[in-house]
Amino acid sequence: xxxxxxxxxxxxxxDFYSMGSSWVYPKSQIPYNIFRYIxxxxxxxxxxxxxxxxxxxxxVYIPNGCTMACQALTEKFEFYSIRFVTSVFYEGEDVLRxxxxxxxxxxxxxxxxxxxxxxxxxxxSHVARNNFVRGYLDLLxxxxxxxxxxxxxxxxxxxxxxxxxxxxxxxxxKASRQVDSRIQQVADYVVFHPxxxxxxxxxxxxxxxxxxxxxxxxxENMGKTPMEYVRExxxxxxxxxxxxxxxxxxxxxxxxxxEDTNYFIREFKAAxxxxxxxxxxxxx
Numbered sequence: 423x424x425x426x427x428x429x430x431x432x433x434x435x436x437d438f439y440s441m442g443s444s445w446v447y448p449k450s451q452i453p454y455n456i457f458r459y460i461x462x463x464x465x466x467x468x469x470x471x472x473x474x475x476x477x478x479x480x481x482v483y484i485p486n487g488c489t490m491a492c493q494a495l496t497e498k499f500e501f502y503s504i505r506f507v508t509s510v511f512y513e514g515e516d517v518l519r520x521x522x523x524x525x526x527x528x529x530x531x532x533x534x535x536x537x538x539x540x541x542x543x544x545x546x547s548h549v550a551r552n553n554f555v556r557g558y559l560d561l562l563x564x565x566x567x568x569x570x571x572x573x574x575x576x577x578x579x580x581x582x583x584x585x586x587x588x589x590x591x592x593x594x595x596k597a598s599r600q601v602d603s604r605i606q607q608v609a610d611y612v613v614f615h616p617x618x619x620x621x622x623x624x625x626x627x628x629x630x631x632x633x634x635x636x637x638x639x640x641x642e643n644m645g646k647t648p649m650e651y652v653r654e655x656x657x658x659x660x661x662x663x664x665x666x667x668x669x670x671x672x673x674x675x676x677x678x679x680x681e682d683t684n685y686f687i688r689e690f691k692a693a694x695x696x697x698x699x700x701x702x703x704x705x706x
Contacts, residue, residue: 430508431506431556431563432507432658432661433504433556433559433662434506434507434658434662434665434666435505435665436503436537436540436541436544437502437541439500439502440498440499441494441498441499443496443498443499444494445465446492446494447490447491447492447493449468449489449491451487451695451704452484452485452486452487452489452490452704453701453704454505455485455505455507455508455518456503457481457484457537457566458481458502459502459533460476460477460479460480460499461479461501461502461534462498463478463494463498464476464477464478464496465492465493466495467482468492469484469489469490469526470489472526475495476527479529479530479534480527480528480529481528481533483519483525483526483528483566485516485519486507486516487695502534502537502538504559505665506559507658518563518566522563522566522567522570524567524570525569525570533565533566536558536561537562539554539558540554540558543555601643601644604629604631604639605629605640605643605644606643607629608625608628608636608640609651611628612625612655613659616655616659616678616679617676617678617679618679620649620652622637622647622649636648652679656678656679656680657693657694659678660674660675660677660678661690661694661701663677663678664698664701671683671686671687671699675687
């Protein structure tokens, strides 16, 4: 498991929904993480068979891979919904709950500003909008993590053997450190140029390192090999495009660097558990 310092969260989409009393979301498997901030009304969320009533001014966390069904319980039910993924190579791990301590339901005490800012910046045409979106998502996750720890301490949950946050950090995480600037340079380049052809030697040449030294540094800083990272960026970029555009699968595959659509579909399903078409339909 990569260290917590290298955990990356990739924003997919945000929207604001206004539903009536008849709104029902049928039981489905969810292929991404969701934060929903309720601005009006209340609803019943059934997550992995566990029923929760979520009300106005609360934030509900819905983890990647869970089954979820929900229905409105009031005449009006309105909410912001943020969809995002952690590294696709954390598949099977509820990173936010297990390692960050984020609870299923959190009372809003100012976190709503992050939802509103992300919603505002997504609709902006400013060149730095992605920086603001990523920044506010990180702030939201960090704030919810801190609140989760406070609540856990109050109810004594942190005393429970190996699953406590402190023990998990001592066992799994290295001391906080900044990513090597050379590695960050290459990582950022891949994000903005996912269609290029990559191999460790080409990536090493970008920062004047030997292939061996670069590969070692990259794994140390990013928690994965250079080509695992390229695959992650391509697939999470594709996931976002599936949610925010009507492009066909062939075009999206090409946009993120896959010349063989069938291979792209196999890779996508291996990472997310859904074909691209199933993934797109799950958001509707």
